[in-house]
Each structure stands twice: as structure tokens, then as C-alpha cells.
Amino acid sequence: MTMKECRKFELGGYLEHKKREIDESLDKYLHAESTYPESLHKAMRYSVFSGGKRFRPILSIAGYEACGGEGQDIMPVACGIELIHTYSLIHDDLPCMDDDDLRRGKPTNHKVFGEAVAVLAGDALLTFAVELIVSEGLNAMGPDRTVRVLKNLMTSIGTDGMVAGQVVDMESEGAGADGKTVEYIHSRKTGALITGAARSGAIVSGAEESLIECIGKYGERIGLAFQIVDDVMDAEGRFGGLKSGSDLDSKKRKLTYPLVFGLEKSKQTARDLISEAKDYVADLGERAVPLMALADLVVSRSS
Amino acid sequence: MTMKECRKFELGGYLEHKKREIDESLDKYLHAESTYPESLHKAMRYSVFSGGKRFRPILSIAGYEACGGEGQDIMPVACGIELIHTYSLIHDDLPCMDDDDLRRGKPTNHKVFGEAVAVLAGDALLTFAVELIVSEGLNAMGPDRTVRVLKNLMTSIGTDGMVAGQVVDMESEGAGADGKTVEYIHSRKTGALITGAARSGAIVSGAEESLIECIGKYGERIGLAFQIVDDVMDAEGRFGGLKSGSDLDSKKRKLTYPLVFGLEKSKQTARDLISEAKDYVADLGERAVPLMALADLVVSRSS
Numbered sequence: 001m002t003m004k005e006c007r008k009f010e011l012g013g014y015l016e017h018k019k020r021e022i023d024e025s026l027d028k029y030l031h032a033e034s035t036y037p038e039s040l041h042k043a044m045r046y047s048v049f050s051g052g053k054r055f056r057p058i059l060s061i062a063g064y065e066a067c068g069g070e071g072q073d074i075m076p077v078a079c080g081i082e083l084i085h086t087y088s089l090i091h092d093d094l095p096c097m098d099d100d101d102l103r104r105g106k107p108t109n110h111k112v113f114g115e116a117v118a119v120l121a122g123d124a125l126l127t128f129a130v131e132l133i134v135s136e137g138l139n140a141m142g143p144d145r146t147v148r149v150l151k152n153l154m155t156s157i158g159t160d161g162m163v164a165g166q167v168v169d170m171e172s173e174g175a176g177a178d179g180k181t182v183e184y185i186h187s188r189k190t191g192a193l194i195t196g197a198a199r200s201g202a203i204v205s206g207a208e209e210s211l212i213e214c215i216g217k218y219g220e221r222i223g224l225a226f227q228i229v230d231d232v233m234d235a236e237g238r239f240g241g242l243k244s245g246s247d248l249d250s251k252k253r254k255l256t257y258p259l260v261f262g263l264e265k266s267k268q269t270a271r272d273l274i275s276e277a278k279d280y281v282a283d284l285g286e287r288a289v290p291l292m293a294l295a296d297l298v299v300s301r302s303s
Numbered sequence: 304m305t306m307k308e309c310r311k312f313e314l315g316g317y318l319e320h321k322k323r324e325i326d327e328s329l330d331k332y333l334h335a336e337s338t339y340p341e342s343l344h345k346a347m348r349y350s351v352f353s354g355g356k357r358f359r360p361i362l363s364i365a366g367y368e369a370c371g372g373e374g375q376d377i378m379p380v381a382c383g384i385e386l387i388h389t390y391s392l393i394h395d396d397l398p399c400m401d402d403d404d405l406r407r408g409k410p411t412n413h414k415v416f417g418e419a420v421a422v423l424a425g426d427a428l429l430t431f432a433v434e435l436i437v438s439e440g441l442n443a444m445g446p447d448r449t450v451r452v453l454k455n456l457m458t459s460i461g462t463d464g465m466v467a468g469q470v471v472d473m474e475s476e477g478a479g480a481d482g483k484t485v486e487y488i489h490s491r492k493t494g495a496l497i498t499g500a501a502r503s504g505a506i507v508s509g510a511e512e513s514l515i516e517c518i519g520k521y522g523e524r525i526g527l528a529f530q531i532v533d534d535v536m537d538a539e540g541r542f543g544g545l546k547s548g549s550d551l552d553s554k555k556r557k558l559t560y561p562l563v564f565g566l567e568k569s570k571q572t573a574r575d576l577i578s579e580a581k582d583y584v585a586d587l588g589e590r591a592v593p594l595m596a597l598a599d600l601v602v603s604r605s606s
Contacts, residue, residue, distance in 0.1 A: 031462060036467075037470045037471050039470060039474065040462055040466065040467060040470045041462065044462070087426075091422055091423070091426060094419075094422065096417070096418035096419045097419050097422070114399070115399035116397075116399045116400050116473055117470065119394055119397065119399060119400070119422065120394070120466050120470055123390075123394060123425075123426075123429070123466055124461055124462050124466045126429060126430070127429070127457050127460055127461045127462075127466065128457075128461055128462065130433055130453060130457050131454065131457035131458060131461055134450045134453045134454045134457065135454055138450050138454075143446035143447050143449070143450050144446050146446070146450050147437045147441050147449050147450060150437045150453070151434065151437045151438055151441075154430050154431075154433050154434035154437065155434060157430055158427060158430045158431055158434055159334060159338070159343055159347070159427050159430075159431065163343065163423050163427045163430065164340055164343060166423055167340045167342060167343045167420065167423055168339075168340050171340065171342065
């Protein structure tokens with residue numbers, strides 16, 4: 001990124017603009033709270049509109065634009081990704097998993113709607129994400145890209161992706177320091193959907209295989225860095241009042257990067273990953289400026 | 304169905320043959336138990352291979368063949384449907400839902416693997432069903448039918464389908480007799496995926512719109528009849544030792560057809576639905592003989 005491009009691009013405005021577009025689309029796509037059965041639709045909307053920064057859908061849009069994509073064709077996929085992210089948060093927060101009472105300072109889904117509706121709201125969000133992509137997404141991008149995007153996303157969140165990461169994360173609680181395992185967890189539990197989001201943008205744009213791979217490599221690195229930075233912030237107590245006591249307690253037992261590698265090494269690894277990520281998209285020039293800025297944002301959260 | 308066709312077709316052999324093909328395909332598609340993380344893959348296989356009769360995938364195959372489909376192109380979709388059915392059973396059995404200790408005479412998934420892995424195994428089965436259809440299914444039937452089948456299935460199991468049925472089922476426990484609500488629950492909780500399975504077969508075969516609709520109407524009727532017959536068998540205690548005490552207790556509080564309409568009226572409704580279902584596919588002649596026999600099977604379970 002040249003100094004000129006840096007000056008022109010204002011990340012805050014970009015994020016705000018994209019977030020507004022995503023929020024409006026999510027509101028349009030999701031059924032109204034008054035749709036029968038109301039408890040289910042209320043529970044779905046409650047967690048979708050509970051203060052998420054929309055990092056993953058914005059990333060998919062930035063990946064799309066970096067590959068020459070224009071207009072709103074990416075929006076059903078971007079929103080589908082946010083619905084998948086929301087489903088995973090609702091299930092992760094359940095008493096039988098991380099047992100969190102608060103998320104983003106608000107009561108978790110099961111605290112408001114009960115465990116049964118929370119499980120089903122998560123199920124319904126995953127189902128609706130796929131439905132959205134094969135209906136609105138299909139209209140926007142045609143059948144070939146639709147199936148390609150779905151394959152990419154399902155691989156990201158399946159038994160070698162997000163769900164596997166969550167299983168190993170739980171099973172490693174209280175275990176000793178193990179660098180290989182913590183990298184396995186982070187690259188899947190958090191990294192895989194972030195990678196999948198970036199790759200989805202490239203696929204929807206119709207990019208060539210080599211470019212999709214480049215965006216994927218970028219995504220893998222910022223995905224892993226994202227969770228390392230999260231660990232660092234947790235270790236340094238930066239979340240303050242935003243996380244509940246029970247959440248901090250459970251985090252303390254988890255296998256984290258700082259626990260295995262120490263705080264300084266973890267911060268350095270995150271910076272190195274971000275630098276590598278930016279190298280993968282540097283050749284795209286001005287179109288990749290948002291991707292560059294999003295990479296910087298991941299690591300600057302902890303600085 | 305003419306007497307001649309009746310004599311030629313032997314349902315027992317057909318079911319056994321199709322079940323074996325489906326079981327072999329499921330075994331081929333699903334990752335081995337030894338795949339890391341093992342607990343997740345074991346939990347998925349445990350419930351997939353726990354004695355299911357494969358009614359839904361067999362129905363999709365029968366629908367496919369009734370519309371002129373031949374060979375194995377339907378198999379990824381048929382198996383995907385069984386994976387979706389299995390995911391729904393695992394989540395329904397959870398302590399926060401129906402709280403069942405046994406299913407088909409074996410401990411439920413969460414009793415063996417714990418609640419957290421059970422939730423995640425369900426999530427992974429739904430995800431893998433979609434992944435299977437957009438990979439193996441895509442190779443077999445091309446992108447247009449792949450997206451159409453997925454849209455059909457996601458609608459069947461979403462917020463106006465299976466998940467909605469489960470929510471209303473739970474929320475109606477202990478409620479008074481209400482015919483409209485019990486029909487809403489049954490047509491969605493059980494009926495929607497059965498309808499979706501039959502319709503999927505027609506879609507994969509490349510059938511015309513009017514024929515897909517016919518198979519769908521057939522599916523709606525046998526789907527509703529299936530759950531009514533289940534209710535009747537429950538009410539008459541036909542499951543014997545196959546259901547646990549806690550399961551029977553919870554069923555007793557549920558809104559059922561016999562509770563609302565009485566046993567005799569419920570049985571008559573099931574018979575009428577099956578008769579209507581058969582009328583919808585009668586014109587297809589010999590190709591529809593398995594669909595006819597499957598319809599009869601639904602109601603003969605209770606006779």
C-alpha cells in the first residue's frame with residue numbers, strides 16, 4: 001500500500017458503510033420477529049443484531065472487491081457468513097459448552113430464550129444461511145459459483161474446520177502447553193470461517209483459481225492472527241466489563257497462544273502473520289487496500 | 304396398482320436392498336472413526352449407524368425412480384437426507400429438549416459422548432449433508448439440480464419446516480387439545496423432511512414441474528400420516544421396551560393426534576391420507592409401485 005493509497009482510504013468510514021449495508025440486508029433477509037413461531041424468530045434476530053462488528057462479511061466483501069467484484073452480488077453470501085458465525089456463537093455459549101452468560105455485554109441467547117430454543121435458533125441460522133445462498137445468492141451469481149461458495153463454506157465450518165476446532169478446544173481444557181494443538185484449534189475454530197469468508201468473496205467475483213488461492217492464504221493468516229490477538233487481549237484483561245466472570249474463568253482453563261508461547265512471542269507471531277497476509281495481496285494494488293487495512297486492524301486491536 | 308404389479312413387487316426385498324446400498328454409501332462418505340478429532344467422528348457414526356430403517360432416503364430413491372431416474376445419481380442426496388434426519392434426532396434427544404436416554408433401544412448420543420459433543424455432532428452432520436450434496440451430488444447431477452435440491456431441503460428443515468415444528472411441539476407441551484396446532488407440528492416436525500425427501504428424488508431425476516408437485520403432494524400426505532401413526536402406536540403402547548420410561552413420560556405431555564381427535568378418528572385420518580397420497584402417483588404406473596408400497600407401509604405399521 002503506497003502512502004497515497006493510505007491517505008485516500010479511510011478504514012473507519014469503509015467499515016461503517018459496509019456494516020450498515022450488511023445490517024440492512026440481514027434485516028431484509030431474516031423473517032420478522034412476529035413470524036410464527038415467534039420465539040424462534042425472535043431468538044434468531046436477537047443474536048444476529050446483538051452488536052456484532054460484521055468483520056467476516058466485511059472481509060468477504062473486501063475479498064470480492066479486491067478481485068474486481070462490484071455491486072451487491074456478494075451480499076447474500078456475506079450475510080450467510082454472518083448467520084453462520086452467529087449460529088456458532090449461540091451453540092458455543094451453551095451451558096454444555098463454554099457456559100457463558102454474557103456476550104458483547106448482553107445476556108447470551110439461552111439466558112433469554114432457554115436452552116432448547118437457543119439450540120434450535122442456532123440450527124435454524126445455519127439452515128437459513130444455506131437457504132439464503134441457494135435462493136438470493138443463486139439469483140445474483142448463478143449455479144456454478146453458488147455450489148462452489150457453499151462447498152468452500154461447509155468445508156470451513158465442518159469436521160476439519162470450525163466444529164473440529166471447537167471439539168478440540170473443549171477437550172484440551174486444562175491440558176498442558178502444546179503448540180501444535182493450539183494452532184490446530186485456532187486455525188479451525190476461528191481461522192477457518194475467516195479464511196472461508198475471504199475465499200468466498202474471491203469465488204463470487206469469478207476470480208481465477210490462483211487469485212482465489214492467494215486470497216485464501218491471506219485469510220488463513222489473518223484468521224489465525226485474529227484468535228492469537230483475542231488470546232493476548234484476554235491474557236492482558238483488555239475486555240474489561242465486556243466479558244462476564246464465568247467467561248473469564250472458562251477462558252483461563254483454555255489452551256491459548258500466550259499460555260504456550262508467552263505474550264511477547266504471541267504478539268510477534270500475530271504481527272508476522274499479518275505481514276505475510278498483506279504480502280499475498282500486495283500485487284493487487286489499489287483494489288486490495290481494504291484487505292490491507294483489515295489485516296492491520298486485526299493486529300492493531302491489541303497494540 | 305394392479306394385482307399383477309402387486310404380485311411382482313416384493314416390498315421387503317426392495318427395502319432390504321435399498322437399505323444395504325444406503326448403508327454402504329453412508330459408510331463410504333462419512334470419515335472414519337479414527338479421523339481426528341476422534342470423539343466427533345465417532346459420535347457422528349454412532350448415531351448414523353444406530354439401527355435407522357432409512358425410510359427417508361429410500362423414499363427419495365423411490366421418488367427418483369418413479370420419475371424415471373436410474374442408477375446411483377440420487378445416492379449423495381439420499382444419504383444427505385439421512386444425515387439431516389440423524390442430526391435432528393441427536394438434537395431432539397438432548398436434555399434441554401425431549402431429554403431422552405434411549406433411542407431405538409440404545410443410549411442416546413449425549414448419554415455416550417456428552418452433551419457438548421452431541422450438539423456439535425448434530426451441527427457437523429447438517430453441515431456434512433450440505434457438503435456431500437455440493438460435492439458428490441454436484442458430480443452426479445450438475446449445478447442446477449444441486450441448488451434446487453438444496454433449496455428444497457433447507458426449506459423443509461428450516462423456520463417454516465422441521466425446526467419450527469420442534470419449537471411449537473415443545474411450546475405446546477401440556478397445552479389443551481388444538482387440532483390446528485397438532486397438524487402444524489406434525490406436518491413440519493416429521494412431515495416436512497419426508498415431503499422434502501420425496502420431492503428431492505423427483506428433482507434429481509430432472510422431472511417436470513407438475514410431476515415434482517405431484518410427488519410433493521404424495522410426500523405431504525404420507526409425512527403427516529407417518530407422525531399420526533407414530534402417535535397412535537405411542538398411545539397404544541406398541542413400542543414396548545424400545546422406548547425408555549422418560550421418553551414415554553415426555554410423550555404423554557405432548558400434543559398428539561389421538562389426544563385431540565381420539566384413536567379411531569386418528570387411524571381413519573391416516574388411512575385417508577395414505578389413500579390420497581397413492582392417488583397422486585397412481586398415473587405413473589409400474590414405476591410408482593415402490594411409492595405405493597411405501598405409502599401402505601406407513602399405515603400398516605399400526606394395523
